[in-house]
Amino acid sequence: MSEEPQFKRVLLKLSGEALMGSQDYGIDPEMVNRVAAEIKAVRELGVEVCLVVGAGNIFRGMSGVASGFDRTSADHMGMLATVMNSLAIQNALENMDVDTRVLSAFPISSVCEPYIRRRAIRHMEKGRVVVFAAGTGNPFFTTDTAAALRAAEMNCDALLKGTQVNGVYTADPKLDPTAEKYDSLSYQEVLRRDLKVMDTSAIALARENDIPILVFSIHEPGEFARVLKGEGQFTIIRQE
Template sequence: MTAKPRFNRVLLKLSGEALMGRQSYGIDQDVVNRIADEVKAVREDGIEVCLVVGGGNIFRGVSGVASGIDRSSADHMGMLATVMNAIAIQAALEKIDVDTRVLSAIPMTSVCEPYIRRRAIRHMEKGRVVLFAAGTGNPFFTTDTAAALRAAEMNCDALLKGTQVDGVYSEDPKKNPNAIRYDKLKFIDVLSRDLKVMDASAISLCRENNIPIVVFSLQEQGELARVLHGEGKFTIIGDTV
Protein backbone atom coordinates (compact mmCIF):
# COMPACT_ATOMS: atom_id res chain seq x y z
CA MET A 1 0.00 0.00 0.00
CA THR A 2 1.51 3.25 -1.16
CA ALA A 3 -1.48 5.58 -0.88
CA LYS A 4 -1.55 7.97 2.06
CA PRO A 5 -4.16 7.08 4.71
CA ARG A 6 -7.46 8.85 4.08
CA PHE A 7 -8.10 9.61 7.75
CA ASN A 8 -5.94 10.65 10.71
CA ARG A 9 -8.24 9.64 13.58
CA VAL A 10 -10.94 6.99 13.32
CA LEU A 11 -13.39 5.12 15.49
CA LEU A 12 -13.83 1.42 14.75
CA LYS A 13 -17.20 -0.06 15.69
CA LEU A 14 -17.24 -3.81 16.26
CA SER A 15 -20.31 -5.89 16.96
CA GLY A 16 -20.10 -8.34 19.82
CA GLU A 17 -21.01 -11.07 17.35
CA ALA A 18 -17.80 -10.32 15.44
CA LEU A 19 -15.83 -11.67 18.41
CA MET A 20 -17.60 -15.04 18.39
CA GLY A 21 -15.89 -16.36 15.27
CA ARG A 22 -17.57 -19.66 14.46
CA GLN A 23 -18.72 -20.16 18.02
CA SER A 24 -22.36 -19.73 19.01
CA TYR A 25 -21.49 -17.77 22.15
CA GLY A 26 -18.67 -15.96 23.90
CA ILE A 27 -15.25 -14.83 22.73
CA ASP A 28 -13.08 -16.55 20.12
CA GLN A 29 -9.55 -15.62 21.17
CA ASP A 30 -8.17 -16.20 17.67
CA VAL A 31 -10.58 -13.61 16.28
CA VAL A 32 -9.72 -11.14 19.04
CA ASN A 33 -6.00 -11.62 18.37
CA ARG A 34 -6.50 -11.02 14.63
CA ILE A 35 -8.44 -7.82 15.29
CA ALA A 36 -5.68 -6.69 17.65
CA ASP A 37 -3.09 -7.31 14.93
CA GLU A 38 -5.09 -5.22 12.45
CA VAL A 39 -5.48 -2.36 14.92
CA LYS A 40 -1.75 -2.45 15.65
CA ALA A 41 -0.94 -2.29 11.93
CA VAL A 42 -2.99 0.86 11.34
CA ARG A 43 -1.73 2.42 14.57
CA GLU A 44 1.84 1.91 13.35
CA ASP A 45 0.80 3.68 10.15
CA GLY A 46 0.24 6.83 12.19
CA ILE A 47 -3.55 6.63 12.42
CA GLU A 48 -5.11 7.34 15.82
CA VAL A 49 -7.64 4.63 16.69
CA CYS A 50 -10.44 4.25 19.20
CA LEU A 51 -13.03 1.48 19.37
CA VAL A 52 -16.57 0.77 20.50
CA VAL A 53 -17.55 -2.89 20.82
CA GLY A 54 -21.00 -4.37 21.29
CA GLY A 55 -21.95 -7.13 23.69
CA GLY A 56 -24.23 -9.37 21.66
CA ASN A 57 -21.86 -12.34 21.89
CA ILE A 58 -22.54 -12.46 25.64
CA PHE A 59 -25.91 -10.79 26.20
CA ARG A 60 -28.33 -8.90 23.99
CA GLY A 61 -30.70 -6.46 25.64
CA VAL A 62 -33.41 -7.17 23.05
CA SER A 63 -33.26 -10.89 23.82
CA GLY A 64 -33.44 -10.13 27.53
CA VAL A 65 -36.60 -8.08 27.02
CA ALA A 66 -38.13 -10.91 25.00
CA SER A 67 -37.51 -13.28 27.91
CA GLY A 68 -39.28 -10.98 30.36
CA ILE A 69 -36.55 -8.69 31.74
CA ASP A 70 -37.51 -5.01 31.78
CA ARG A 71 -35.79 -2.92 29.12
CA SER A 72 -33.62 -0.80 31.42
CA SER A 73 -32.25 -3.82 33.28
CA ALA A 74 -31.66 -5.74 30.06
CA ASP A 75 -29.80 -2.82 28.48
CA HIS A 76 -27.60 -2.43 31.56
CA MET A 77 -26.75 -6.14 31.39
CA GLY A 78 -25.77 -5.65 27.74
CA MET A 79 -23.55 -2.71 28.72
CA LEU A 80 -21.70 -4.89 31.21
CA ALA A 81 -21.12 -7.43 28.43
CA THR A 82 -19.40 -4.72 26.37
CA VAL A 83 -16.98 -4.09 29.24
CA MET A 84 -15.98 -7.76 29.21
CA ASN A 85 -15.35 -7.59 25.45
CA ALA A 86 -13.35 -4.37 25.75
CA ILE A 87 -11.11 -5.88 28.43
CA ALA A 88 -10.55 -8.94 26.22
CA ILE A 89 -9.47 -6.74 23.31
CA GLN A 90 -7.28 -4.64 25.62
CA ALA A 91 -5.50 -7.77 26.83
CA ALA A 92 -4.87 -8.90 23.24
CA LEU A 93 -3.54 -5.47 22.23
CA GLU A 94 -1.23 -5.13 25.21
CA LYS A 95 0.09 -8.64 24.58
CA ILE A 96 1.48 -7.30 21.30
CA ASP A 97 2.80 -4.13 22.94
CA VAL A 98 0.02 -1.71 22.00
CA ASP A 99 -0.67 0.74 24.83
CA THR A 100 -4.42 0.62 25.45
CA ARG A 101 -6.99 2.12 27.80
CA VAL A 102 -10.57 1.01 28.49
CA LEU A 103 -12.94 3.83 29.45
CA SER A 104 -16.38 2.85 30.69
CA ALA A 105 -19.51 5.00 30.64
CA ILE A 106 -20.56 3.10 33.78
CA PRO A 107 -17.89 3.75 36.44
CA MET A 108 -16.12 0.58 37.61
CA THR A 109 -12.72 1.86 38.63
CA SER A 110 -11.41 -1.52 39.81
CA VAL A 111 -11.18 -2.76 36.22
CA CYS A 112 -11.08 0.32 33.95
CA GLU A 113 -11.20 4.10 33.86
CA PRO A 114 -14.44 6.10 33.91
CA TYR A 115 -15.22 7.86 30.63
CA ILE A 116 -14.06 11.48 30.73
CA ARG A 117 -13.88 13.15 27.32
CA ARG A 118 -10.72 15.18 27.90
CA ARG A 119 -8.94 12.18 29.39
CA ALA A 120 -9.88 10.06 26.37
CA ILE A 121 -8.58 12.69 23.95
CA ARG A 122 -5.34 12.94 25.92
CA HIS A 123 -4.87 9.17 25.75
CA MET A 124 -5.25 9.31 21.97
CA GLU A 125 -2.84 12.21 21.66
CA LYS A 126 -0.29 10.06 23.53
CA GLY A 127 -0.69 7.33 20.93
CA ARG A 128 -2.82 4.97 22.97
CA VAL A 129 -5.68 2.93 21.55
CA VAL A 130 -8.85 3.81 23.48
CA LEU A 131 -11.71 1.34 23.97
CA PHE A 132 -15.06 2.85 24.91
CA ALA A 133 -17.18 0.42 26.92
CA ALA A 134 -20.71 0.36 28.39
CA GLY A 135 -22.27 2.16 25.44
CA THR A 136 -23.53 5.62 26.35
CA GLY A 137 -24.16 4.50 29.94
CA ASN A 138 -27.90 4.89 29.37
CA PRO A 139 -30.58 2.34 28.49
CA PHE A 140 -32.56 2.60 25.24
CA PHE A 141 -29.44 3.54 23.23
CA THR A 142 -27.55 1.07 21.07
CA THR A 143 -23.78 0.70 20.81
CA ASP A 144 -24.13 2.06 17.25
CA THR A 145 -25.40 5.30 18.74
CA ALA A 146 -22.60 5.16 21.33
CA ALA A 147 -20.08 4.78 18.49
CA ALA A 148 -21.46 7.82 16.66
CA LEU A 149 -21.47 9.84 19.88
CA ARG A 150 -17.87 8.95 20.78
CA ALA A 151 -16.72 9.58 17.20
CA ALA A 152 -18.17 13.09 17.45
CA GLU A 153 -16.72 13.70 20.92
CA MET A 154 -13.26 12.51 19.84
CA ASN A 155 -13.34 14.65 16.67
CA CYS A 156 -12.84 11.56 14.54
CA ASP A 157 -12.46 11.88 10.77
CA ALA A 158 -14.57 8.77 10.16
CA LEU A 159 -16.54 5.99 11.80
CA LEU A 160 -15.63 2.54 10.49
CA LYS A 161 -18.12 -0.27 10.95
CA GLY A 162 -16.63 -3.75 10.63
CA THR A 163 -19.25 -6.29 9.57
CA GLN A 164 -19.55 -9.72 8.00
CA VAL A 165 -20.21 -8.31 4.52
CA ASP A 166 -18.12 -6.02 2.30
CA GLY A 167 -20.40 -2.99 2.34
CA VAL A 168 -24.02 -1.87 2.34
CA TYR A 169 -26.56 -3.81 0.30
CA SER A 170 -30.18 -3.10 -0.64
CA GLU A 171 -31.09 -6.33 1.17
CA ASP A 172 -29.31 -9.00 3.17
CA PRO A 173 -26.98 -10.55 0.55
CA LYS A 174 -26.99 -13.84 2.47
CA LYS A 175 -30.74 -14.09 1.95
CA ASN A 176 -30.94 -12.51 -1.49
CA PRO A 177 -27.92 -13.11 -3.76
CA ASN A 178 -29.32 -10.49 -6.16
CA ALA A 179 -29.13 -7.71 -3.56
CA ILE A 180 -27.57 -4.49 -4.90
CA ARG A 181 -24.27 -3.40 -3.36
CA TYR A 182 -23.58 0.32 -2.99
CA ASP A 183 -20.16 1.98 -3.21
CA LYS A 184 -21.38 5.39 -1.98
CA LEU A 185 -24.50 6.59 -0.22
CA LYS A 186 -25.74 9.82 1.29
CA PHE A 187 -27.05 9.82 4.84
CA ILE A 188 -30.56 10.62 3.65
CA ASP A 189 -30.46 7.58 1.32
CA VAL A 190 -29.74 5.28 4.25
CA LEU A 191 -32.61 6.75 6.26
CA SER A 192 -35.17 6.97 3.45
CA ARG A 193 -34.47 3.45 2.15
CA ASP A 194 -34.36 2.06 5.69
CA LEU A 195 -31.05 0.33 4.98
CA LYS A 196 -30.04 -1.73 8.01
CA VAL A 197 -26.55 -0.31 8.51
CA MET A 198 -26.85 1.44 11.86
CA ASP A 199 -29.86 2.71 13.74
CA ALA A 200 -31.39 6.05 12.77
CA SER A 201 -30.00 7.86 15.84
CA ALA A 202 -26.44 6.89 14.91
CA ILE A 203 -26.92 7.91 11.27
CA SER A 204 -28.39 11.25 12.31
CA LEU A 205 -25.55 11.95 14.75
CA CYS A 206 -22.95 11.30 12.06
CA ARG A 207 -24.89 13.41 9.58
CA GLU A 208 -25.13 16.37 11.97
CA ASN A 209 -21.40 16.20 12.70
CA ASN A 210 -20.32 15.45 9.12
CA ILE A 211 -18.62 12.18 10.06
CA PRO A 212 -18.51 9.71 7.15
CA ILE A 213 -19.35 6.08 7.89
CA VAL A 214 -17.27 3.38 6.19
CA VAL A 215 -18.78 -0.11 6.13
CA PHE A 216 -16.44 -3.01 5.33
CA SER A 217 -15.86 -6.68 6.04
CA LEU A 218 -13.75 -7.70 9.02
CA GLN A 219 -13.57 -11.24 7.68
CA GLU A 220 -10.72 -10.41 5.31
CA GLN A 221 -7.23 -10.33 6.79
CA GLY A 222 -5.69 -6.85 6.48
CA GLU A 223 -8.88 -5.25 5.18
CA LEU A 224 -8.91 -2.53 7.86
CA ALA A 225 -5.57 -1.15 6.66
CA ARG A 226 -6.60 -1.41 3.01
CA VAL A 227 -9.84 0.46 3.62
CA LEU A 228 -8.02 3.25 5.46
CA HIS A 229 -5.81 3.67 2.39
CA GLY A 230 -8.84 3.85 0.08
CA GLU A 231 -8.31 0.32 -1.19
CA GLY A 232 -10.27 -2.89 -0.66
CA LYS A 233 -14.07 -3.15 -0.82
CA PHE A 234 -16.29 -0.90 1.25
CA THR A 235 -19.28 1.43 1.18
CA ILE A 236 -18.80 5.01 2.30
CA ILE A 237 -21.77 6.98 3.63
CA GLY A 238 -21.64 10.76 3.77
CA ASP A 239 -22.91 13.96 2.22
CA THR A 240 -19.51 15.26 1.09
CA VAL A 241 -17.69 12.05 0.03
Protein backbone atom coordinates in the same frame (compact mmCIF):
# COMPACT_ATOMS: atom_id res chain seq x y z
CA MET B 1 0.31 -0.33 -0.48
CA SER B 2 2.33 2.86 -0.23
CA GLU B 3 -0.51 5.35 -0.17
CA GLU B 4 -1.03 7.40 2.95
CA PRO B 5 -4.19 6.79 5.01
CA GLN B 6 -6.99 9.20 4.21
CA PHE B 7 -7.89 9.79 7.87
CA LYS B 8 -5.80 10.69 10.91
CA ARG B 9 -8.20 9.75 13.70
CA VAL B 10 -10.91 7.11 13.38
CA LEU B 11 -13.40 5.17 15.47
CA LEU B 12 -13.90 1.48 14.72
CA LYS B 13 -17.31 0.02 15.60
CA LEU B 14 -17.38 -3.74 16.06
CA SER B 15 -20.36 -5.94 16.78
CA GLY B 16 -20.06 -8.40 19.62
CA GLU B 17 -20.73 -11.15 17.05
CA ALA B 18 -17.44 -10.24 15.35
CA LEU B 19 -15.61 -11.62 18.39
CA MET B 20 -17.37 -15.01 18.31
CA GLY B 21 -15.35 -16.30 15.37
CA SER B 22 -16.77 -19.70 14.43
CA GLN B 23 -18.34 -20.17 17.86
CA ASP B 24 -22.04 -19.87 18.62
CA TYR B 25 -21.51 -17.81 21.73
CA GLY B 26 -18.88 -15.93 23.74
CA ILE B 27 -15.39 -14.73 22.91
CA ASP B 28 -13.08 -16.57 20.51
CA PRO B 29 -9.48 -15.69 21.52
CA GLU B 30 -8.23 -16.36 17.98
CA MET B 31 -10.71 -13.89 16.51
CA VAL B 32 -9.94 -11.29 19.18
CA ASN B 33 -6.24 -11.60 18.37
CA ARG B 34 -6.93 -11.16 14.66
CA VAL B 35 -8.98 -8.02 15.31
CA ALA B 36 -6.19 -6.73 17.55
CA ALA B 37 -3.66 -7.35 14.77
CA GLU B 38 -5.84 -5.32 12.37
CA ILE B 39 -5.90 -2.42 14.84
CA LYS B 40 -2.15 -2.64 15.42
CA ALA B 41 -1.50 -2.48 11.65
CA VAL B 42 -3.56 0.72 11.43
CA ARG B 43 -1.79 2.26 14.42
CA GLU B 44 1.52 1.58 12.67
CA LEU B 45 0.27 3.72 9.76
CA GLY B 46 0.16 6.65 12.20
CA VAL B 47 -3.64 6.67 12.52
CA GLU B 48 -5.12 7.36 15.97
CA VAL B 49 -7.68 4.65 16.77
CA CYS B 50 -10.52 4.33 19.23
CA LEU B 51 -13.28 1.76 19.20
CA VAL B 52 -16.69 0.77 20.47
CA VAL B 53 -17.68 -2.89 20.68
CA GLY B 54 -21.15 -4.38 21.04
CA ALA B 55 -22.18 -7.31 23.21
CA GLY B 56 -24.36 -9.53 21.02
CA ASN B 57 -21.95 -12.43 21.57
CA ILE B 58 -22.74 -12.39 25.31
CA PHE B 59 -26.06 -10.63 25.95
CA ARG B 60 -28.39 -8.66 23.73
CA GLY B 61 -30.69 -6.23 25.54
CA MET B 62 -33.68 -6.60 23.21
CA SER B 63 -33.48 -10.40 23.40
CA GLY B 64 -33.53 -10.05 27.17
CA VAL B 65 -36.67 -7.92 26.92
CA ALA B 66 -38.30 -10.60 24.78
CA SER B 67 -37.47 -13.10 27.52
CA GLY B 68 -39.23 -10.99 30.13
CA PHE B 69 -36.52 -8.66 31.42
CA ASP B 70 -37.30 -5.02 32.11
CA ARG B 71 -35.81 -2.95 29.24
CA THR B 72 -33.64 -0.80 31.50
CA SER B 73 -32.23 -3.81 33.36
CA ALA B 74 -31.64 -5.69 30.10
CA ASP B 75 -29.79 -2.74 28.57
CA HIS B 76 -27.63 -2.38 31.68
CA MET B 77 -26.73 -6.07 31.42
CA GLY B 78 -25.78 -5.57 27.77
CA MET B 79 -23.62 -2.58 28.68
CA LEU B 80 -21.78 -4.64 31.28
CA ALA B 81 -21.18 -7.32 28.64
CA THR B 82 -19.48 -4.71 26.43
CA VAL B 83 -16.99 -4.17 29.27
CA MET B 84 -16.05 -7.86 29.08
CA ASN B 85 -15.48 -7.60 25.32
CA SER B 86 -13.49 -4.37 25.74
CA LEU B 87 -11.19 -5.97 28.32
CA ALA B 88 -10.62 -8.92 25.97
CA ILE B 89 -9.58 -6.55 23.17
CA GLN B 90 -7.35 -4.56 25.53
CA ASN B 91 -5.62 -7.75 26.66
CA ALA B 92 -5.01 -8.88 23.07
CA LEU B 93 -3.64 -5.47 22.03
CA GLU B 94 -1.33 -5.18 25.01
CA ASN B 95 0.00 -8.68 24.30
CA MET B 96 1.04 -7.16 20.96
CA ASP B 97 2.72 -4.21 22.72
CA VAL B 98 -0.03 -1.75 21.77
CA ASP B 99 -0.72 0.59 24.69
CA THR B 100 -4.49 0.50 25.29
CA ARG B 101 -6.98 2.03 27.71
CA VAL B 102 -10.58 0.96 28.40
CA LEU B 103 -12.86 3.85 29.39
CA SER B 104 -16.29 2.91 30.67
CA ALA B 105 -19.43 5.04 30.66
CA PHE B 106 -20.18 3.21 33.93
CA PRO B 107 -17.65 3.89 36.69
CA ILE B 108 -15.97 0.49 37.30
CA SER B 109 -12.75 1.80 38.76
CA SER B 110 -11.27 -1.56 39.75
CA VAL B 111 -11.05 -2.76 36.13
CA CYS B 112 -11.01 0.32 33.88
CA GLU B 113 -11.07 4.10 33.80
CA PRO B 114 -14.25 6.18 33.80
CA TYR B 115 -15.08 7.92 30.54
CA ILE B 116 -13.84 11.50 30.64
CA ARG B 117 -13.66 13.16 27.23
CA ARG B 118 -10.47 15.16 27.79
CA ARG B 119 -8.71 12.12 29.25
CA ALA B 120 -9.73 10.01 26.25
CA ILE B 121 -8.42 12.61 23.81
CA ARG B 122 -5.14 12.83 25.72
CA HIS B 123 -4.73 9.04 25.58
CA MET B 124 -5.19 9.16 21.81
CA GLU B 125 -2.74 12.03 21.42
CA LYS B 126 -0.19 9.87 23.25
CA GLY B 127 -0.70 7.10 20.69
CA ARG B 128 -2.82 4.82 22.84
CA VAL B 129 -5.78 2.87 21.51
CA VAL B 130 -8.91 3.80 23.46
CA VAL B 131 -11.75 1.32 23.88
CA PHE B 132 -15.07 2.87 24.91
CA ALA B 133 -17.11 0.44 26.99
CA ALA B 134 -20.67 0.41 28.39
CA GLY B 135 -22.24 2.18 25.41
CA THR B 136 -23.48 5.67 26.23
CA GLY B 137 -24.11 4.63 29.83
CA ASN B 138 -27.85 5.02 29.25
CA PRO B 139 -30.55 2.45 28.48
CA PHE B 140 -32.54 2.69 25.23
CA PHE B 141 -29.40 3.63 23.24
CA THR B 142 -27.51 1.12 21.11
CA THR B 143 -23.75 0.72 20.79
CA ASP B 144 -24.15 2.08 17.22
CA THR B 145 -25.38 5.34 18.73
CA ALA B 146 -22.55 5.19 21.28
CA ALA B 147 -20.07 4.83 18.40
CA ALA B 148 -21.44 7.88 16.57
CA LEU B 149 -21.48 9.88 19.81
CA ARG B 150 -17.90 9.00 20.76
CA ALA B 151 -16.71 9.64 17.18
CA ALA B 152 -18.18 13.14 17.43
CA GLU B 153 -16.75 13.75 20.91
CA MET B 154 -13.29 12.58 19.84
CA ASN B 155 -13.38 14.74 16.68
CA CYS B 156 -12.83 11.65 14.55
CA ASP B 157 -12.38 12.02 10.79
CA ALA B 158 -14.41 8.87 10.11
CA LEU B 159 -16.42 6.08 11.70
CA LEU B 160 -15.64 2.61 10.37
CA LYS B 161 -18.10 -0.21 10.93
CA GLY B 162 -16.58 -3.68 10.72
CA THR B 163 -19.37 -6.10 9.77
CA GLN B 164 -19.96 -9.61 8.45
CA VAL B 165 -20.10 -8.39 4.82
CA ASN B 166 -17.99 -6.03 2.69
CA GLY B 167 -20.39 -3.10 2.53
CA VAL B 168 -24.05 -2.10 2.35
CA TYR B 169 -26.33 -4.09 0.04
CA THR B 170 -29.85 -3.67 -1.29
CA ALA B 171 -30.73 -6.78 0.74
CA ASP B 172 -28.91 -9.31 2.92
CA PRO B 173 -26.44 -10.91 0.46
CA LYS B 174 -26.37 -14.09 2.55
CA LEU B 175 -30.10 -14.53 2.00
CA ASP B 176 -30.56 -12.90 -1.41
CA PRO B 177 -27.94 -13.76 -4.08
CA THR B 178 -29.30 -10.95 -6.30
CA ALA B 179 -28.52 -8.27 -3.70
CA GLU B 180 -26.36 -5.46 -5.09
CA LYS B 181 -23.66 -3.58 -3.21
CA TYR B 182 -23.69 0.20 -2.88
CA ASP B 183 -20.34 1.96 -3.38
CA SER B 184 -21.61 5.14 -1.73
CA LEU B 185 -24.76 6.45 -0.10
CA SER B 186 -25.92 9.67 1.51
CA TYR B 187 -27.14 9.68 5.09
CA GLN B 188 -30.59 10.60 3.79
CA GLU B 189 -30.67 7.64 1.40
CA VAL B 190 -29.84 5.27 4.26
CA LEU B 191 -32.71 6.69 6.31
CA ARG B 192 -35.16 6.88 3.41
CA ARG B 193 -34.50 3.32 2.22
CA ASP B 194 -34.47 2.04 5.81
CA LEU B 195 -31.16 0.27 5.21
CA LYS B 196 -30.15 -1.64 8.34
CA VAL B 197 -26.61 -0.27 8.54
CA MET B 198 -26.84 1.48 11.89
CA ASP B 199 -29.84 2.71 13.83
CA THR B 200 -31.40 6.04 12.90
CA SER B 201 -29.98 7.86 15.94
CA ALA B 202 -26.44 6.89 14.92
CA ILE B 203 -26.97 7.96 11.30
CA ALA B 204 -28.49 11.26 12.42
CA LEU B 205 -25.57 11.96 14.78
CA ALA B 206 -23.03 11.21 12.05
CA ARG B 207 -24.90 13.44 9.60
CA GLU B 208 -25.13 16.35 12.05
CA ASN B 209 -21.39 16.16 12.71
CA ASP B 210 -20.41 15.40 9.09
CA ILE B 211 -18.62 12.16 10.01
CA PRO B 212 -18.41 9.73 7.07
CA ILE B 213 -19.29 6.10 7.84
CA LEU B 214 -17.31 3.38 6.04
CA VAL B 215 -18.81 -0.12 6.16
CA PHE B 216 -16.44 -3.04 5.47
CA SER B 217 -15.85 -6.69 6.37
CA ILE B 218 -13.82 -7.21 9.54
CA HIS B 219 -13.34 -10.83 8.47
CA GLU B 220 -11.14 -9.92 5.51
CA PRO B 221 -7.50 -9.88 6.75
CA GLY B 222 -5.82 -6.49 6.31
CA GLU B 223 -9.03 -4.80 5.17
CA PHE B 224 -9.13 -2.19 7.97
CA ALA B 225 -5.83 -0.70 6.79
CA ARG B 226 -6.76 -0.99 3.11
CA VAL B 227 -10.06 0.83 3.61
CA LEU B 228 -8.28 3.69 5.37
CA LYS B 229 -6.15 4.08 2.23
CA GLY B 230 -9.21 4.14 -0.01
CA GLU B 231 -8.57 0.59 -1.20
CA GLY B 232 -10.41 -2.67 -0.54
CA GLN B 233 -14.15 -3.28 -0.53
CA PHE B 234 -16.42 -0.94 1.38
CA THR B 235 -19.45 1.37 1.22
CA ILE B 236 -19.06 5.00 2.26
CA ILE B 237 -21.97 6.96 3.73
CA ARG B 238 -21.56 10.75 3.68
CA GLN B 239 -23.21 14.05 2.82
CA GLU B 240 -24.73 14.32 -0.65
